[in-house]
């Protein structure tokens with residue numbers, strides 16, 4: 001595997017492998033193309049979008065190259081309920097078990113909080129063999145605390161015996177791209193800070209020369225006393241400048257009135273916009289962020305918080321990014 005400093009060179013000529021065998025004739029409800037007249041590179045089907053409050057709708061995003069039916073699943077808070085809703089809406093024409101087993105080719109877990117992996121654990125008896133990718137801290141917790149025979153049967157190839165080996169835990173090295181079996185995508189992982197000492201992960205997904213960035217839960221650098229977001233912006237800045245980055249999926253858990261000591265490693269609208277200013281610095285300026293799709297994930301329900309978050313984001317959106325508020329089982333073309 002190449003180191004992060006070399007990854008630009010490495011993956012330019014990737015042949016894509018489309019699979020139309022599986023039906024995916026869905027209505028596209030939310031279309032957001034970064035550049036006018038450019039064809040979408042990715043299809044995202046959110047299986048769950050919230051950061052709490054509803055166990056049937058927690059962070060989980062299926063991502064595939066546009067027109068392809070081989071998905072990866074970025075976080076897996078909710079799996080089956082999202083698939084069932086997608087089937088109901090005509091997005092998948094198959095049974096939930098078929099979609100679970102044959103459409104999800106790999107999982108990527110940003111961090112081991114339950115709202116990001118409960119769906120994976122609960123559905124594991126009905127799933128089939130596939131890899132679970134993540135950074136070391138995350139996979140260790142998955143093996144030691146969840147697939148431990150005390151919490152749940154050990155379907156992995158690590159930890160307590162007997163290991164049922166349905167899931168292979170694929171530990172990622174920071175910044176290296178991994179080619180994902182049965183898909184035409186590659187994914188690299190970058191560390192995030194999520195209320196120290198809790199860590200989290202950002203996944204950079206690549207198909208041909210297009211990219212999609214998904215961040216798990218993250219605090220702002222200013223509050224986390226960290227440079228991890230800044231380091232990430234520095235890495236993806238050139239991809240924004242060249243318009244190869246098709247979208248950023250990032251959390252805004254709370255509205256601006258959340259007290260700093262109660263953020264617990266999350267972002268508010270103001271903190272996100274400050275971070276996007278840093279991204280602009282590494283992308284050649286604000287103009288390069290104009291129309292960049294920014295998908296707002298992980299809002300924590302409560303009172304009228306979600307309405308406030310939306311209003312505050314629109315008010316503070318001086319760089320003119322295209323704000324997208326994902327909905328469960330509503331495909332997004334990027």
Ligand SMILES: [Zn+2]
Pocket residue numbers: 051113115116217298
């Ligand atoms: Zn979370």
Ligand SMILES: [Zn+2]
Pocket residue numbers: 111113194217
């Ligand atoms: Zn979390």
